[in-house]
Amino acid sequence: MADRHARTARPRPAHQPDGALRARALALAAGRRAAVAAEAQTLRRLERDIHDGPQQRLVRLGMDLESAVRRLDDDPERARPLLHEALEQSREALSELRALSRGIAPPILADRGLGRRCGPPRDAARVPVDLDVGLDDGARLPALVENTAYFVVTEALTNIAKHAGATAVTVTVTVDETLLRVSVRDDGRGGAHPGKGHGLAGLADRLEIVEGRLEVDSPPVARPS
Numbered sequence: 001m002a003d004r005h006a007r008t009a010r011p012r013p014a015h016q017p018d019g020a021l022r023a024r025a026l027a028l029a030a031g032r033r034a035a036v037a038a039e040a041q042t043l044r045r046l047e048r049d050i051h052d053g054p055q056q057r058l059v060r061l062g063m064d065l066e067s068a069v070r071r072l073d074d075d076p077e078r079a080r081p082l083l084h085e086a087l088e089q090s091r092e093a094l095s096e097l098r099a100l101s102r103g104i105a106p107p108i109l110a111d112r113g114l115g116r117r118c119g120p121p122r123d124a125a126r127v128p129v130d131l132d133v134g135l136d137d138g139a140r141l142p143a144l145v146e147n148t149a150y151f152v153v154t155e156a157l158t159n160i161a162k163h164a165g166a167t168a169v170t171v172t173v174t175v176d177e178t179l180l181r182v183s184v185r186d187d188g189r190g191g192a193h194p195g196k197g198h199g200l201a202g203l204a205d206r207l208e209i210v211e212g213r214l215e216v217d218s219p220p221v222a223r224p225s
Helices: 002-009 012-072 076-104 107-112 143-164 199-209
Strands: 129-133 169-175 180-186
Touching: 012 076, 107 143, 143 169, 143 180, 143 199
Parallel strands: 129 169
Antiparallel strands: 169 180
């Protein structure tokens, strides 16, 4: 009787919640690994961009200023073009630093969130963009979600400008209580692929951080010859 009771009372359905919890834990672990990989990739790219851009300009700026200082007393006229060049180098360095900072998190995003006025940076939107954000200005989402959504749109627009041959892009953002949906559509040649080695693979890894999912529908479009 006791053995029969033990078999009857065994909590068989408990295996299903345990399995769901294990799947959830595995998904979170995969998301953390993807977050670490995406962050490392972003830092490496940022380091390379700083080295190749603003850092080189600032080195040149320092050299021009040193030369101008040496010539100010004995040959001021030769110092003048060096000072003009130094001024131009400082402007270019500032412009590049602003572009890099927008790639991390633009100030308007930190201040206002994903509102209607928070469009993509100009250097990413080389193709005309129709932006439809279903959020009121001032409505805020978790910071990590906002940053990820903005980064995904920016990267998608950059890829479109480089590879799609598109003439128009539509970005649509909608949100309900539990889901933020971002759609980027263009009229380009298609053929985008989310596999490893392609630019979209990094977006998929970044979306895992916020338990998001990347869906790509990009059949090749035949162009008239």
